[in-house]
Amino acid sequence: MNKTSLRNVLAVSMTMVLGGCMVGPDYHRPEVSAPPQYKELPGWTAATPSDDAPKGDWWKAFNDPLIDELEPQVAVSNQTVAKSYANYQAAMADVQVARSALFPTIGLGGSASKQRSAAGNAGSGVEHLSPVSTSGSLEGNVSWAPDLWGKVRRTVEENKATAQASQATLANATLSEQTALATAAIDLRVTDANIDLLQKTVDAYKEYLRVVDNQGKAGTVAPSDVITARTQLESAQSKLIALGVSREQYVHAIAVLVGKNPEELDIPHNATLPTLPQVPTGVPSTLLQRRPDIAVAERQMASANAAIGVAIAAYYPSISLSGAEGFSQSPLAGLLHVANHVWSLGADVSETIFDAGARHGQVAAARANYEAAVANYRGTVLTAFQNVEDDLSGVRILAQQAQVLDAAVKDATRGAEIAFNEYNAGTVDYTTAAVAQTTQLSTEQDALNVQQQRLLDAVSLIGDLGGGWSAEELGHGAVAVGPGKGSP
Template sequence: MKISRTALAASLAMLLGGCMVGPDYHRPDAPAAPQYKPLPGWTQATPEAEAPKGDWWSDFNDPLLNQLEPMVSVSNQNVREAYYNYQEALAEVQVARAGLFPTIGITGSATKQRTAKSDLSTGSATGSGSTFKPISTSGSLEGNISWAPDIWGKVRRQVEENKATAQASEATLANATLSEQTALATAVIELRVVDANTDLLQKTVDEYKEFLRVVQNQGNAGTTPPSDVISARTQLESAQSSLIALGVSRAQYVHAIAVLVGKNPEDLDIPHSAALPMLPTVPVGMPSTLLQRRPDIAVAERQMAAQNAAVGVAVAAYYPSFTLNAADGFSQSPLAGLLHVANHVWSLGADVDETVFDFGLRHGEVAAAKATYESSVANYRQTVLGAFQNAEDDLAGITILAQQAQVQDQVVQNATEGARIAVNEYQAGTVDYTTAATAEATKLSAQETALSVQQTRLLDTVSLIGDLGGGWSADQLSDTKKSSDSR
């Protein structure tokens, strides 16, 4: 047996290093422009030192964001779902890797029995108690090993496929986390804008109340018709109605924020604050950096690798499979002295399995695997193109809105001054009510537009950070062997 075991070990080492059928993976080229489309006011950034990293939301300098964002990766239920999907994928790597090694077991049995003596003249057993043989005990103890050597690399391709799938699942977890983080930042910005709009409308209501008082005084003096008083009151009540309606939006944003951080809506209370987050400058780098910094691109790329390995698994079905079996142990009846060398038994065996005719089954499976791989290539390239479009859209929005914000600030200044002059002139009797009321409405509209522009700039910035990967990098993908072996 010593020689047999040595030969078995040598065979194991040789076969584990055998060939692998099917194509080796090489990442296909993806369309990538040398730079983003230049826009007025935009300059190229250097991402290596300045790219968003880690707690990217801290650049908005908002206390609520800083408090809640770390909770997303821990308490958000969508993120937790993605996490456990990743853990499942790691376990599947272990399952696949186990196929590379022998299955070793041990079996034992013990039997106690009594048989009847046979009547030698008739060949039949008698029924009296004195004709039974003494009770005998027999038993066996045997170790066995079974191994299907991975000669053609089918199991190794399966391991390769499962490892790539696990990394895709890990990137999906990163993508889910980033998506929920940007959703939270968006909800917080929306909430801050609602609070700012609330303050703006409250100030407008106060101004309209004062304007109504002026109009009523003019009406009491007989210098303005009663219809002007009614119009002024209607304008005030319309602003009050809009102010009340903001309460619904605020409640909905608070509820959304609570769910994003894994809380019941009634468990989170956010105080009023009209202070908008700061508008950070986001360096974007070269388009090619998106291939490493966006987790959804990493998902698509790892899916390609998994499907490529699946082609090798399908191709391996063309080749015969081998199974080696060995057993070594003891068998004895009666049981006494079971482990004596004289009771030693062993066996060696091998099975070969090869399909001769399958009427196109394997050919169809290989063709299907190749088609799935080509589909994953197209998905990868489309994901890359979509990423470039997202980044370009965000850059265009941020750049153009910055220009609009400058113009809109001037509009607000002019509208505010125009409304002040119009109200004074109305009090002096030099202009009619319609002129003053229109000036007041124009002022409110200009202020609301300015707030909306600022809101959109903040949202586009959050979107840009998300579309650039939020500081994530494909280099963070784990070595699935280490991850699974440590479990």
């Protein structure tokens, strides 16, 4: 093939490549059914401005200094996040590798050798060595397989979508670990509050036991009353001690979430509960852009769609062009002289004629994988709606329960006071007073547990709404975690 022919082939190839010829279906995100409002929100809920949604440091809405201090460390030191970041970087590198196939490969090579041979008259048996000869060559080469059918571009599209899915996976892992930290911190605060409640109860029971014991020594009450009061105190003391185990476990969990060894973190006792925030929800359709796990499923779907084009491209012939130009000379002196100039051009065309249905099977598999990705995407969306509805119902119902329990705590506290006064007056036995005191403690713990669950549901709701993340961040280098940044 001469230079003119090669140039013609190259021109036609570039025209087809630049013209955007790509086999396989172009990607369009499938529609999913999104209700106009959440079931748990009464009346019509219009779209709220995105500025109302939690953004960035969403945990600050809880006004807890421990959470504010530790949450930023999750994105930097948490090992689950670090793993997801490394996977994202690997996916980015795959995009770079795929893109490189769109461009020619250029190489440079050279060689040099020395040789000497024996020469002489075979009949006379006299031989002598010829002079040493030096030869060498210097050559540049270019090879390129034009992407006539879009296989390389579909591969780039596939890898880019995979990289974006990895980026969303990173965001999802970060959000998941951040919500886990907030949950552990809330559990720790509630445990400290429960410790204070039990310590107050133990102190009260000690006073009750002192009164009953004095009356027992005076013979005015039955010995069983003293035993009942002592058992009641010991039971409360046992529960107080047991809370120490839970507290240490929460501290250890928090340490691991921020990338520390358990013994490196010491959190002082603090029974002040975080503030219960008001979380705006928007409308269900906004969830499709706000949850990173939905973005993961959507980008996996786009990647699977591009893989169909890659598989279809196998039906078409492949063309590769090559060229070499350089100098070759023996002896080496004057290697770069124009008289020693050499060049070559070539083109290869290959096409599979028969493969016993292999390409058909590959295309069918790619289409089936895409359908599976579509089902996964729609299932992820449905699960997301379910998560938010669960959170909203929990927020609503627990608010009602909290009101009832507040009244119950007041009544139980008053009932315990009356029962003990009646015991001192001799109108009831100590069992009646003990039951009233146990009821008071149980009711106070129930109220504390409901407060805890309301806070946890608020964390869950923020997480299920995406924590302020947006799918618009994909592909724009908006990765605020790990040692570096990048975008596919």
